[in-house]
Amino acid sequence: MPTWREDTIQALKNLGGVAHLSEIHKEVEKLRKGKLNNTWTQTVQRELETYSSDSEAYGGGKDIFYMAEGKGKGVWGLRNLNEGQRVFGEIQGTQVGQIFKDRKELAASGIHTPPMAGIWGSADDGASSIVLSGGYEDDIDDWNNILYTGQGGQDKPGGKQVADQEFTLGNEGLRISCKYNLPVRVTRGFQIKNGPPKGYRYDGIYYVKNYERVKGKSGFYVCRFYLTTEKSVEKFETELEHTLKNDYKKTERKKSTINVIQRNPKWPEYVKKLYENKCQVCNIYLKTHDGAVSIGAHIKGLGKAHKGPDQVNNIICLCPNHHSQFDGFGFYIDSETFEIKGLEGYEGKKLTVKDGHNIDKEFFKYHHEQYKKHN
Numbered sequence: 001m002p003t004w005r006e007d008t009i010q011a012l013k014n015l016g017g018v019a020h021l022s023e024i025h026k027e028v029e030k031l032r033k034g035k036l037n038n039t040w041t042q043t044v045q046r047e048l049e050t051y052s053s054d055s056e057a058y059g060g061g062k063d064i065f066y067m068a069e070g071k072g073k074g075v076w077g078l079r080n081l082n083e084g085q086r087v088f089g090e091i092q093g094t095q096v097g098q099i100f101k102d103r104k105e106l107a108a109s110g111i112h113t114p115p116m117a118g119i120w121g122s123a124d125d126g127a128s129s130i131v132l133s134g135g136y137e138d139d140i141d142d143w144n145n146i147l148y149t150g151q152g153g154q155d156k157p158g159g160k161q162v163a164d165q166e167f168t169l170g171n172e173g174l175r176i177s178c179k180y181n182l183p184v185r186v187t188r189g190f191q192i193k194n195g196p197p198k199g200y201r202y203d204g205i206y207y208v209k210n211y212e213r214v215k216g217k218s219g220f221y222v223c224r225f226y227l228t229t230e231k232s233v234e235k236f237e238t239e240l241e242h243t244l245k246n247d248y249k250k251t252e253r254k255k256s257t258i259n260v261i262q263r264n265p266k267w268p269e270y271v272k273k274l275y276e277n278k279c280q281v282c283n284i285y286l287k288t289h290d291g292a293v294s295i296g297a298h299i300k301g302l303g304k305a306h307k308g309p310d311q312v313n314n315i316i317c318l319c320p321n322h323h324s325q326f327d328g329f330g331f332y333i334d335s336e337t338f339e340i341k342g343l344e345g346y347e348g349k350k351l352t353v354k355d356g357h358n359i360d361k362e363f364f365k366y367h368h369e370q371y372k373k374h375n
Contacts, residue, residue: 001035002031004028004040004043004044004047005047005051005064007028007031007032008024008028008044008047008048008065009064009078010027010031011024011027011028011031012024012027012065012076012077012078013078014027015027017077017078018068018075018076018077018078019075019076020074020075020076021044021045021048021074021075021076022074024044024048024076025041025044028040028044048065048076051063051064051065052064052065052066052067052076053066053114053117053119053120053121053122053169053170054066054067054071054114054115054116054117055067058122058169061122061123061124062122062124063079063113063114063120063121063122064078064079065077065078065079066079066107066113066114066115067115067116068104068115069115070115070116071116071157077115079113087110087128088126088128088182088183089183089185089205090185090205091109091110091111091185093109094109094110094111094202095202096202096203096204096239097201097202097203097239097240097243098201098202099196099198099199099200099201099243100187100199100200100201100202101198101199102199102200103115103116103131103200105199105200106131106187106200106202109202111129111185111187111202112129112130112131112185112187116157117151117170118130118131118132118133118135118151118170119150119151119169119170119171119173119174120170121169121170121172121173121174121176121177122169122170122172122173123168123169123172123173123176125173125176126173126174126176126177126180126182127170127173127174127176127177127182127184127208128177128182128183128184128185129184129185129186129187130148130174130184130185130186130187130227131187131188131189131200132146132148132186132187132188132189132192132194132195133158133188133189133191133192133195133200134158134189134191134192135154135157135158135191136149136154136161136216136222137149137161137216137217137218138216138217138222138224141188141192141193141194142233143194143233143236143237143251144228144229144230144231144232144233144236145226145227145228146186146206146225146226146227146228147224147225147226148174148224148225148226148227149165149216149222149223149224150165150167150170150171150174150222150223150224150225151165151169151170151171152165152166152168152169152171153165153220153222160218161216161217161218161220161222162218162220163220164220164221164222165213165220165221165222165223166223167213167223171223174208174211174223174225175208175211175223175225177207177208178208178209178210178211178225181207182207182208183205183206183207184205184206184207184208184227185202185204185205185206186202186203186204186205186206186227186229187200187201187202187203188200188201188203189201193245193248194244194248195245196243196244196245197243197244197245197246201240201243203236203240204229204231205229206227206228206229207227207228207229208225208226208227209226209227209228210225210226211223211224211225211226212224212374213374214373214374215373233251234251237250237251267296267310267311267312267315268295268296268297268315269296270296270312271296271312271315271316271317271357272294272295272296272317274317274354274356274357275294275317275352275354277292277293277294277317278294278317278352279294279317279318279319279322280316280317280318280351280352280353281318281319281322281326281340281343281346281351281352282319282322282346283352284319286319286320293319293320294317294318294319295317295318295319295320295323296315296316296317297315297316297317297318297323297326297327298310298314298315299314299315299316299333299359299363299364299366299367300314300363300366300367301327306366306370308363308366312357312358313358313359313360313363314359314360314363316351316359322343325343326367328374329367329370329371329373329374329375330342330343331343331346331371332364332367332368332371333351333364333367333368334364334368335361335362335364335365335368336361337350338350338351338353338359338364339351342371342375
Protein backbone atom coordinates (compact mmCIF):
# COMPACT_ATOMS: atom_id res chain seq x y z
CA MET A 1 0.00 0.00 0.00
CA PRO A 2 1.34 3.51 -0.81
CA THR A 3 2.64 5.66 2.05
CA TRP A 4 0.73 8.69 3.31
CA ARG A 5 3.29 10.92 1.61
CA GLU A 6 2.82 9.12 -1.72
CA ASP A 7 -0.96 9.40 -1.45
CA THR A 8 -0.73 13.10 -0.58
CA ILE A 9 1.48 13.70 -3.63
CA GLN A 10 -0.89 11.73 -5.87
CA ALA A 11 -3.88 13.62 -4.49
CA LEU A 12 -2.30 16.95 -5.44
CA LYS A 13 -1.38 15.62 -8.87
CA ASN A 14 -5.00 14.59 -9.39
CA LEU A 15 -6.15 18.05 -8.29
CA GLY A 16 -3.86 19.86 -10.74
CA GLY A 17 -0.97 20.58 -8.39
CA VAL A 18 -2.66 23.12 -6.08
CA ALA A 19 -5.65 22.59 -3.80
CA HIS A 20 -7.19 23.50 -0.45
CA LEU A 21 -6.55 21.09 2.42
CA SER A 22 -10.20 20.03 2.46
CA GLU A 23 -9.96 18.99 -1.20
CA ILE A 24 -6.74 17.10 -0.53
CA HIS A 25 -8.47 15.21 2.27
CA LYS A 26 -11.31 14.18 -0.04
CA GLU A 27 -8.88 13.00 -2.71
CA VAL A 28 -6.76 11.02 -0.24
CA GLU A 29 -9.94 9.42 1.08
CA LYS A 30 -10.76 8.27 -2.46
CA LEU A 31 -7.24 6.93 -2.99
CA ARG A 32 -7.35 5.00 0.27
CA LYS A 33 -10.80 3.62 -0.50
CA GLY A 34 -12.05 4.10 3.03
CA LYS A 35 -9.06 2.40 4.69
CA LEU A 36 -8.54 5.21 7.21
CA ASN A 37 -7.83 5.53 10.92
CA ASN A 38 -9.18 8.09 13.37
CA THR A 39 -6.28 10.51 12.92
CA TRP A 40 -5.75 10.28 9.16
CA THR A 41 -6.50 13.96 8.48
CA GLN A 42 -3.82 14.97 10.99
CA THR A 43 -1.45 12.56 9.27
CA VAL A 44 -2.00 14.24 5.90
CA GLN A 45 -1.42 17.65 7.50
CA ARG A 46 1.78 16.39 9.08
CA GLU A 47 3.05 15.07 5.74
CA LEU A 48 2.41 18.42 4.07
CA GLU A 49 4.24 20.36 6.79
CA THR A 50 7.14 17.92 7.25
CA TYR A 51 7.99 18.08 3.55
CA SER A 52 7.59 21.83 3.02
CA SER A 53 10.28 24.44 3.63
CA ASP A 54 7.44 26.95 4.10
CA SER A 55 6.50 25.23 7.35
CA GLU A 56 8.13 25.52 10.77
CA ALA A 57 7.74 21.73 11.03
CA TYR A 58 9.89 21.16 7.93
CA GLY A 59 12.16 18.18 8.57
CA GLY A 60 15.01 19.33 6.34
CA GLY A 61 14.56 16.51 3.80
CA LYS A 62 12.84 16.63 0.43
CA ASP A 63 11.04 19.93 -0.21
CA ILE A 64 7.89 18.63 -1.90
CA PHE A 65 4.99 20.91 -0.93
CA TYR A 66 4.51 24.67 -0.63
CA MET A 67 1.91 27.03 0.83
CA ALA A 68 0.39 28.30 -2.41
CA GLU A 69 -1.32 31.36 -0.91
CA GLY A 70 0.86 31.92 2.13
CA LYS A 71 0.84 30.71 5.70
CA GLY A 72 -2.49 29.94 7.34
CA LYS A 73 -4.57 29.93 4.13
CA GLY A 74 -4.81 26.14 3.92
CA VAL A 75 -3.94 26.03 0.21
CA TRP A 76 -1.12 23.64 -0.67
CA GLY A 77 0.80 23.07 -3.86
CA LEU A 78 3.09 20.38 -5.25
CA ARG A 79 6.44 21.92 -6.12
CA ASN A 80 6.97 19.67 -9.13
CA LEU A 81 6.22 16.18 -10.32
CA ASN A 82 9.56 14.66 -9.28
CA GLU A 83 9.10 15.22 -5.55
CA GLY A 84 10.80 18.56 -5.17
CA GLN A 85 14.22 17.74 -6.60
CA ARG A 86 16.10 20.98 -7.00
CA VAL A 87 17.91 22.08 -10.12
CA PHE A 88 21.26 23.74 -9.45
CA GLY A 89 22.37 26.39 -11.91
CA GLU A 90 20.45 28.12 -14.69
CA ILE A 91 16.85 27.18 -15.47
CA GLN A 92 16.14 26.47 -19.12
CA GLY A 93 13.89 29.07 -20.68
CA THR A 94 14.77 31.88 -18.24
CA GLN A 95 17.36 34.61 -18.52
CA VAL A 96 19.22 37.11 -16.34
CA GLY A 97 17.23 40.32 -15.97
CA GLN A 98 13.88 38.61 -16.44
CA ILE A 99 11.08 40.18 -14.37
CA PHE A 100 8.36 38.16 -12.64
CA LYS A 101 5.28 40.01 -11.44
CA ASP A 102 5.05 38.16 -8.10
CA ARG A 103 6.37 35.20 -6.10
CA LYS A 104 3.81 32.88 -7.65
CA GLU A 105 5.09 33.61 -11.15
CA LEU A 106 8.68 33.30 -9.93
CA ALA A 107 7.84 29.89 -8.45
CA ALA A 108 6.21 28.73 -11.66
CA SER A 109 9.42 29.52 -13.57
CA GLY A 110 11.39 27.05 -11.46
CA ILE A 111 13.93 29.67 -10.36
CA HIS A 112 12.69 29.83 -6.77
CA THR A 113 9.62 27.78 -5.91
CA PRO A 114 8.93 28.55 -2.19
CA PRO A 115 6.24 31.28 -2.21
CA MET A 116 7.49 32.88 1.03
CA ALA A 117 10.83 31.47 2.16
CA GLY A 118 13.93 33.37 1.08
CA ILE A 119 16.04 30.22 0.77
CA TRP A 120 15.21 27.26 -1.42
CA GLY A 121 17.31 24.51 0.07
CA SER A 122 17.65 21.79 2.65
CA ALA A 123 20.20 20.03 4.82
CA ASP A 124 20.04 17.05 2.44
CA ASP A 125 21.30 18.51 -0.82
CA GLY A 126 22.19 22.19 -0.38
CA ALA A 127 20.50 25.42 -1.48
CA SER A 128 19.85 26.26 -5.11
CA SER A 129 18.42 29.79 -4.84
CA ILE A 130 17.73 32.79 -2.62
CA VAL A 131 15.54 35.88 -2.84
CA LEU A 132 16.59 39.30 -1.51
CA SER A 133 13.47 41.16 -0.44
CA GLY A 134 14.51 43.30 2.52
CA GLY A 135 13.27 40.87 5.14
CA TYR A 136 16.38 41.02 7.36
CA GLU A 137 18.07 44.13 8.72
CA ASP A 138 21.56 42.60 8.62
CA ASP A 139 21.59 42.06 4.84
CA ILE A 140 24.15 43.97 2.74
CA ASP A 141 23.83 44.05 -1.05
CA ASP A 142 26.69 45.50 -3.09
CA TRP A 143 25.63 43.84 -6.35
CA ASN A 144 28.59 41.49 -6.87
CA ASN A 145 29.04 40.91 -3.13
CA ILE A 146 26.11 39.96 -0.91
CA LEU A 147 26.06 39.45 2.85
CA TYR A 148 22.86 37.47 3.21
CA THR A 149 21.08 36.72 6.49
CA GLY A 150 19.70 33.20 6.88
CA GLN A 151 16.20 32.21 7.88
CA GLY A 152 14.48 31.94 11.25
CA GLY A 153 14.15 33.79 14.55
CA GLN A 154 11.61 36.42 13.48
CA ASP A 155 8.23 37.02 15.13
CA LYS A 156 6.71 36.95 11.62
CA PRO A 157 8.09 36.90 8.05
CA GLY A 158 9.96 40.17 7.56
CA GLY A 159 9.33 41.14 11.17
CA LYS A 160 11.55 41.63 14.22
CA GLN A 161 14.37 39.29 15.15
CA VAL A 162 13.28 37.76 18.47
CA ALA A 163 15.39 34.59 18.66
CA ASP A 164 18.74 33.14 17.57
CA GLN A 165 19.16 31.49 14.19
CA GLU A 166 20.74 28.06 13.82
CA PHE A 167 22.43 26.21 10.98
CA THR A 168 19.34 24.15 10.13
CA LEU A 169 16.98 23.82 7.16
CA GLY A 170 17.81 26.41 4.47
CA ASN A 171 20.70 27.81 6.50
CA GLU A 172 22.34 24.40 6.54
CA GLY A 173 21.53 24.16 2.83
CA LEU A 174 23.55 27.31 2.11
CA ARG A 175 26.38 25.98 4.26
CA ILE A 176 26.42 22.80 2.14
CA SER A 177 26.41 24.94 -1.02
CA CYS A 178 29.49 26.71 0.33
CA LYS A 179 31.25 23.43 1.14
CA TYR A 180 30.65 21.93 -2.32
CA ASN A 181 30.79 25.22 -4.30
CA LEU A 182 27.25 24.75 -5.66
CA PRO A 183 25.74 27.50 -7.84
CA VAL A 184 23.03 29.60 -6.17
CA ARG A 185 20.47 31.55 -8.21
CA VAL A 186 19.86 35.08 -6.85
CA THR A 187 16.61 36.99 -7.30
CA ARG A 188 16.06 40.58 -6.13
CA GLY A 189 12.66 41.89 -5.14
CA PHE A 190 11.08 45.33 -5.51
CA GLN A 191 11.50 45.88 -1.75
CA ILE A 192 15.26 46.62 -1.93
CA LYS A 193 17.32 49.42 -3.46
CA ASN A 194 18.92 47.25 -6.14
CA GLY A 195 15.64 45.54 -7.04
CA PRO A 196 13.20 46.38 -9.86
CA PRO A 197 10.40 48.97 -9.52
CA LYS A 198 7.87 46.12 -9.41
CA GLY A 199 7.95 42.36 -9.01
CA TYR A 200 11.04 40.18 -8.81
CA ARG A 201 14.09 40.11 -11.09
CA TYR A 202 16.36 37.13 -11.64
CA ASP A 203 19.99 38.31 -11.44
CA GLY A 204 22.04 35.20 -12.16
CA ILE A 205 24.39 32.75 -10.49
CA TYR A 206 26.39 33.42 -7.30
CA TYR A 207 28.53 31.22 -5.07
CA VAL A 208 28.65 31.06 -1.27
CA LYS A 209 32.27 31.76 -0.33
CA ASN A 210 31.98 31.95 3.44
CA TYR A 211 29.52 31.91 6.33
CA GLU A 212 29.40 32.86 10.00
CA ARG A 213 27.10 32.93 13.00
CA VAL A 214 27.33 36.31 14.75
CA LYS A 215 25.19 38.66 16.79
CA GLY A 216 23.04 40.82 14.53
CA LYS A 217 21.76 44.35 15.00
CA SER A 218 18.91 43.12 17.23
CA GLY A 219 21.29 41.33 19.61
CA PHE A 220 20.39 37.80 18.50
CA TYR A 221 22.66 35.39 16.67
CA VAL A 222 22.10 35.24 12.93
CA CYS A 223 23.58 32.99 10.27
CA ARG A 224 25.17 35.12 7.54
CA PHE A 225 26.45 34.04 4.15
CA TYR A 226 28.89 35.80 1.86
CA LEU A 227 27.91 35.31 -1.77
CA THR A 228 29.85 36.63 -4.73
CA THR A 229 29.95 36.57 -8.50
CA GLU A 230 32.67 37.51 -10.98
CA LYS A 231 30.41 40.05 -12.69
CA SER A 232 31.39 43.65 -11.84
CA VAL A 233 29.06 46.28 -10.38
CA GLU A 234 29.35 48.30 -13.59
CA LYS A 235 28.31 45.28 -15.68
CA PHE A 236 25.27 44.73 -13.47
CA GLU A 237 24.23 48.36 -13.78
CA THR A 238 24.70 48.31 -17.56
CA GLU A 239 22.93 45.02 -18.24
CA LEU A 240 20.01 45.73 -15.87
CA GLU A 241 19.69 49.47 -16.50
CA HIS A 242 16.17 49.17 -17.93
CA THR A 243 15.00 47.26 -14.82
CA LEU A 244 16.32 49.63 -12.12
CA LYS A 245 14.21 52.00 -10.04
CA ASN A 246 13.75 55.56 -11.33
CA ASP A 247 15.58 57.01 -8.32
CA TYR A 248 18.49 54.53 -8.53
CA LYS A 249 21.88 56.25 -8.49
CA LYS A 250 24.76 54.49 -10.16
CA THR A 251 27.70 53.59 -7.98
CA GLU A 252 30.54 56.11 -8.10
CA ARG A 253 34.00 54.64 -8.53
CA LYS A 254 37.27 56.33 -7.67
CA LYS A 255 40.57 55.19 -9.09
CA SER A 256 42.75 53.54 -6.49
CA THR A 257 45.75 51.32 -6.12
CA ILE A 258 45.11 47.89 -4.64
CA ASN A 259 47.89 46.33 -2.62
CA VAL A 260 47.72 42.56 -2.82
CA ILE A 261 48.97 40.75 0.29
CA GLN A 262 52.19 38.92 -0.39
CA ARG A 263 52.51 35.93 1.92
CA ASN A 264 56.08 35.05 2.75
CA PRO A 265 56.33 31.24 2.95
CA LYS A 266 59.55 31.60 4.92
CA TRP A 267 57.80 32.28 8.26
CA PRO A 268 55.15 29.50 8.23
CA GLU A 269 57.81 27.02 7.11
CA TYR A 270 60.13 28.19 9.88
CA VAL A 271 57.44 27.58 12.54
CA LYS A 272 56.50 24.19 11.08
CA LYS A 273 60.16 23.12 11.09
CA LEU A 274 60.60 24.36 14.67
CA TYR A 275 57.82 22.00 15.82
CA GLU A 276 58.84 19.20 13.46
CA ASN A 277 55.39 19.47 11.86
CA LYS A 278 53.66 18.51 15.12
CA CYS A 279 50.45 20.35 16.00
CA GLN A 280 50.94 22.68 18.98
CA VAL A 281 47.47 21.72 20.24
CA CYS A 282 47.40 17.93 19.95
CA ASN A 283 51.15 17.26 19.37
CA ILE A 284 50.24 14.83 16.57
CA TYR A 285 52.49 14.29 13.55
CA LEU A 286 50.50 13.47 10.42
CA LYS A 287 52.53 11.49 7.92
CA THR A 288 51.69 10.96 4.24
CA HIS A 289 53.57 9.30 1.38
CA ASP A 290 55.16 12.62 0.42
CA GLY A 291 55.88 14.06 3.87
CA ALA A 292 54.15 15.55 6.87
CA VAL A 293 50.86 17.49 6.86
CA SER A 294 50.87 20.62 9.00
CA ILE A 295 49.86 24.26 8.63
CA GLY A 296 51.60 27.47 9.64
CA ALA A 297 48.46 29.24 10.84
CA HIS A 298 48.17 32.99 11.40
CA ILE A 299 46.65 33.83 14.79
CA LYS A 300 45.39 37.21 13.66
CA GLY A 301 44.28 36.62 10.08
CA LEU A 302 45.82 38.40 7.13
CA GLY A 303 43.74 40.52 4.80
CA LYS A 304 41.31 43.39 4.98
CA ALA A 305 39.06 41.96 7.68
CA HIS A 306 41.74 41.41 10.33
CA LYS A 307 44.94 43.07 9.01
CA GLY A 308 47.25 40.68 10.83
CA PRO A 309 50.99 40.74 10.08
CA ASP A 310 52.84 37.99 8.23
CA GLN A 311 55.53 37.35 10.85
CA VAL A 312 56.74 34.59 13.16
CA ASN A 313 55.15 35.93 16.35
CA ASN A 314 51.72 35.72 14.66
CA ILE A 315 52.04 32.09 13.49
CA ILE A 316 51.51 28.73 15.19
CA CYS A 317 51.83 25.18 13.84
CA LEU A 318 48.53 23.27 13.66
CA CYS A 319 47.18 20.08 12.14
CA PRO A 320 44.45 20.58 9.46
CA ASN A 321 41.60 19.80 11.88
CA HIS A 322 42.69 22.18 14.61
CA HIS A 323 43.57 24.80 12.02
CA SER A 324 39.98 24.70 10.69
CA GLN A 325 38.56 24.89 14.21
CA PHE A 326 40.89 27.72 15.21
CA ASP A 327 40.14 29.75 12.07
CA GLY A 328 36.43 29.07 12.56
CA PHE A 329 36.61 30.31 16.18
CA GLY A 330 35.80 26.89 17.58
CA PHE A 331 38.28 27.46 20.41
CA TYR A 332 40.79 30.04 21.62
CA ILE A 333 44.09 30.24 23.48
CA ASP A 334 44.27 32.20 26.74
CA SER A 335 46.68 35.06 26.06
CA GLU A 336 48.27 34.94 29.54
CA THR A 337 48.47 31.22 30.34
CA PHE A 338 48.40 29.79 26.78
CA GLU A 339 45.71 27.37 27.99
CA ILE A 340 43.37 25.92 25.37
CA LYS A 341 39.75 27.02 25.92
CA GLY A 342 36.54 25.70 24.41
CA LEU A 343 38.01 22.65 22.65
CA GLU A 344 36.56 19.32 23.72
CA GLY A 345 39.24 16.90 24.90
CA TYR A 346 41.86 19.63 25.32
CA GLU A 347 40.13 22.04 27.72
CA GLY A 348 42.69 23.51 30.14
CA LYS A 349 45.71 21.91 28.46
CA LYS A 350 48.47 24.28 27.46
CA LEU A 351 49.61 25.07 23.96
CA THR A 352 53.04 23.61 23.27
CA VAL A 353 55.49 26.50 22.87
CA LYS A 354 59.19 25.94 22.20
CA ASP A 355 62.10 28.20 23.04
CA GLY A 356 62.74 30.65 20.26
CA HIS A 357 59.07 31.02 19.37
CA ASN A 358 58.06 34.33 20.93
CA ILE A 359 54.33 34.55 20.25
CA ASP A 360 52.84 38.02 20.71
CA LYS A 361 50.04 37.72 23.31
CA GLU A 362 48.15 40.58 21.65
CA PHE A 363 47.33 38.32 18.72
CA PHE A 364 45.73 35.73 21.02
CA LYS A 365 43.77 38.56 22.69
CA TYR A 366 42.48 39.62 19.28
CA HIS A 367 41.52 36.05 18.37
CA HIS A 368 39.71 35.69 21.73
CA GLU A 369 37.65 38.80 20.97
CA GLN A 370 36.65 37.31 17.60
CA TYR A 371 35.79 34.03 19.35
CA LYS A 372 33.38 35.87 21.69
CA LYS A 373 31.69 37.56 18.73
CA HIS A 374 31.09 34.23 17.01
CA ASN A 375 30.00 32.19 20.04
